[in-house]
Amino acid sequence: TYAYQGKVAVVTGGASGMGFETVREFCKAGATVIMIDLSEKQLTTAVGRLSHDCLNAVPKVCDVTDESQVEKVMSDIEAEFGRIDFAYNNAGIQSPVAETAEASGAEFDRVLSVNLRGIWNCMKYELQVMKKQGSGAIVNCSSLGGLVGIAGRGAYHASKHGVLGLTKSAALEYAKQGIRINAVCPGIIHTPMVDSMLESEPDAMDELMKFQPIGRLGQPSEIASAVLWLCSPGASFVIGHALAVDGGYTIQ
Numbered sequence: 001t002y003a004y005q006g007k008v009a010v011v012t013g014g015a016s017g018m019g020f021e022t023v024r025e026f027c028k029a030g031a032t033v034i035m036i037d038l039s040e041k042q043l044t045t046a047v048g049r050l051s052h053d054c055l056n057a058v059p060k061v062c063d064v065t066d067e068s069q070v071e072k073v074m075s076d077i078e079a080e081f082g083r084i085d086f087a088y089n090n091a092g093i094q095s096p097v098a099e100t101a102e103a104s105g106a107e108f109d110r111v112l113s114v115n116l117r118g119i120w121n122c123m124k125y126e127l128q129v130m131k132k133q134g135s136g137a138i139v140n141c142s143s144l145g146g147l148v149g150i151a152g153r154g155a156y157h158a159s160k161h162g163v164l165g166l167t168k169s170a171a172l173e174y175a176k177q178g179i180r181i182n183a184v185c186p187g188i189i190h191t192p193m194v195d196s197m198l199e200s201e202p203d204a205m206d207e208l209m210k211f212q213p214i215g216r217l218g219q220p221s222e223i224a225s226a227v228l229w230l231c232s233p234g235a236s237f238v239i240g241h242a243l244a245v246d247g248g249y250t251i252q
């Protein structure tokens, strides 16, 4: 456990899955946590699911694909809380399986706009606050899809490879300014995103388990603990790293 009293953390896509679990862990560590997601309704439900020891979560509606909304939410956070110590840029979407020759360009743009441009938007305005402080830690959500390809998932994997490019370049830019930027690459984690994929592709679970060396899916809390570590002083010499937390998926 970490002592993050007095620290301010921002988590995008914080109402569900790994984002939600990361909100919970930052809260438990004592940080004030701004949970960003698409709708008031999702956020209200999510705040209701946090236990009574997580009263320091602050919901804010923002669509990370919209640069002006991101600019506003980050400046509101700075005005209200004075700083941003940690950011987990986690909001992301999956896309239906489609081989490249048949895939939709609009779908490609949609996935890239959330998973890649969304992260760029958030980093840009988080960094403006962190530069003033001369400190901060950002973790961007990539994926096993940032490290390997999977047939039929070109748009998603392109977006997640892109996240690693953004992460490494920005890590170099801010390394001397006390700001560390890393990425986490989750494997197959049991979240609502995976549940909805399994609903539409019922055979997918058997397929998935063939590639799970550890013999099970990951849990959102196993990603949250990696994010908290990357933000911690224990990771003070770690920058631009793509941390696979995938039960061995990408070492095969």
Ligand code: NAD
Pocket: 012, 013, 014, 015, 016, 017, 018, 019, 036, 037, 038, 042, 062, 063, 064, 065, 090, 091, 092, 093, 094, 114, 118, 141, 142, 143, 144, 145, 185, 186, 187, 188, 189, 190, 191, 192, 193, 194
């Ligand atoms: P999830 O669907 O449970 O949660 C994602 C959250 O992001 C949702 O609450 C959603 O409303 C929010 N979101 C989506 N678009 C947004 C936008 N434009 N602005 C703000 N919020 C938005 O998903 P999850 O499985 O917890 O995934 C979280 C991240 O982890 C994603 O980036 C995903 O690509 C990545 N990932 C997931 C897995 C997995 O197996 N579940 C594996 C690797 C990487």
